[in-house]
Amino acid sequence: MEITLPDVRFLDEAGLAHWFPHLDGKWTEQTKALLARFGTDRLDLNWNWFETSTCWTCPCCGRGKPEIARPNEGGVLLAHLHLHHDHMREHFNAVLRERLGKPWPKELSASSRHAEDPMRALVMRFRASLACDGCNTAEGDAKKALGLPRHFSFTPSEIARFVRPRPNAMNEIDVEEARQVWLGVREEFESRIAFAEVLVERLASGLFAMERGITSTPLFNPSTLDDFIAREAKSRQPAAVMKAWAYRLWGDLSQRSVSRDGVGKSQKRRRPARVRPPTDAEVEVFERKPGKGWERTPADWTYPCCERGKRAILRRSGSGRWFTQIRTLAVVDLETDADNLAFRRELYPDHLEGPVVAGMRERYVCADCRDVVSELRRARPDLDGTMLTLEDVRDCLGEIRDNEKAEIDLVLAAERAEANYDLERAEWEFTVHRDVALHLWKVWKCFGPDAIAEAREALTTAVRAEGLDPKAVPGAMRWLLLQGKAFAAEGWARPT
Structure with missing residues (x-):
């Protein structure tokens, strides 16, 4: 079998249209026609727009893409689609945290942890659906005008x-008309709120357990091809080439298709401020007693969210002193290795669905960027713990100016945080796996080369105590030990 793998990085626009006719990026004839129609070369086209075809229509208003695209006050053509979802999901998560703490699965038996998704499905009114930004905004405006509950969503x-x-x-x-719609569904919505309380109480009492063992994975699933390619790539060069190509495909397509000319620029122009940059002497005064983050970052350090350097994030206080902070933001790296994914999904039933985190790290950010998270948590305490990615923080910043505080779009930040609940859960799943692997590595290190049999017996006892059955997964014990060794080398604190 011969398959042609186009290199997206070097395709011309005709080539992109030929190989990917189901996508709609900045290279399509329709997008270029829209730019010409509105007389601009500035485009803000998001990922959802790119992932849908040129003939997509909004399920709410019925408009096609040529009617949805619109210029903003800054002269940027906005091509935005958003994932409209039921906010009952966030209410259910909040009830879980309130009743069981955070992270809530820690307080439950292994069989009860699997019941979350079926329970949530019982209280949600609709599945997530793409909608144009006009309808997504109109839905929020209608709720605000009527003073409706935050966790209610129109379908x-x-x-x-x-x-x-x-x-x-x-x-x-x-x-x-929106009021009449609300009055027609109010009783149903309130009954779902009450039902969510009942479900969570049953879960907390152990009455909603759902057994899902290692063998509950479907015999054939979407990862089968990935697993096959991973095995073949070890011995056959063509398979290795295909694996590498598939790994970078969506990243390359995103680079060629998505345009964010509007990011970092507010639609409303702020009044010009008389802010001058600090002089060398003023920076020298500040650096006599800087914070740890300032000292630990190089002089040419810049942050990808606001793209400002160290001098540009300094701000002047009312007393005339220059100040700033460089803080940290926790970010996750998603697992992309096919072998690691296969082991994680087979060993941990919780990992069968959703993203899988490969590691966590702290990234240095300026105080303004970190305030996106801090201010969101103050405004929405129910979202405490939900993650924002680096891309989310960047998109939530408004107009950015040197030596001035950046604007923050808290509405967008809340939407992103709500949509990232799966990342919060995946982060918790990673900590469980990391602690298990580190513990097994610690047990292994207690035995010398002359006590292999004793070590294996101790490892078997330890891993069964964690609720795992590595014998059902060939090579699982060795993989867990290698994972523990790698975590230990990275400096992770061993569990007590």
């Missing part, structure tokens, strides 16, 4: 009843 078909679409502009809303 796409309900939005269609009260939204009044306009071509290439933000949609209008019929508030009275």
Whole structure:
């Protein structure tokens, strides 16, 4: 079998259209026609727009992409689609945390931890669906106008009843019609709120356990191809080439297709401020007593969120002194190694769905960027613990100026945090795996080369105590030890 693997990095626009006709990036004829129509070369086209075809239509307002795209006040053409989801999900998560603490699975038996997704599905009113930014915004505006509960969400078909679409502009809303929609579903919504409380109480009492063992994985699943390619790549060069190509495919397509000319620039222009940069003498005064983050970062350090250097993040206080802080933000690296993914999904039933975290690390950020997380948690305590990625923080910053505090879009930050619940869960799953692997490595190190049999017996006892059955997965014990050795080398504190 011969397969042609196009190198996305070097394809011209005609080549991209030929190989990926189901996608819609900045290279499509439709996008270029829209830019010409509105007389601009600045484009803010997000990932959801790129991942859908040129003929996609909004399920709420019925507009196609040529009617959805609109210019903002700054002259940037916005091509945005958003994932509209049921905020009952966030309410259910909040009830879990309130009743069981954080992280809530820690307080439950292994069989009860698997019940979360089926329980959540019982209280949600609709599945997540892509919608245009006009309808997604109109839904929020309608809830605000009517003073509706934060965790209530109109379904796409309900939005269609009260939204009044306009071509290439933000949609209008019929508030009275939205009120009638709400009154028609209010009783149902309140019953789901009460049902969520009942479900969580049953879960806490151990009455909603759901057994999912190692053999509960479907015989054939989407990872089968990845596992096959991973094995073949070790011995056959063509398979190795295909694996490497597949690994970078979406990243290359994103680079060629997504455009974020509007990121970091507010639609409303702020008044010009009379802010001068600090002089060398003023920086020298500041550096006589800087914070640890300042000392631990090089002089040419810049942060990818606001893309400012160290001198540019200094701000002047009311007393005329220059100040700043360089803080840290926890970020996760997702697992991409096919072998590691296979072991994680087979050993841990919790990992069968959703993202899998390979590691966590701290990244230095300026105080303004870190404030995206801090201010969000103050405004929305129910989102405490939910993660924001580096990309999320960057997108939530408004107009960025040197030596001034950056603007923060807390509404967008809340939307991103709510959408990242799976990352929070994946982070907790990683800590469980890391602690197990480190513990096994510690047990192994207690035995010398002359006590292999005793070491194996001790490892078997230890791993069974963690609720795992490595004998059911060939090579699992060796893999766990190698993972523990790698974590120990990275300096992770061993569990007590």
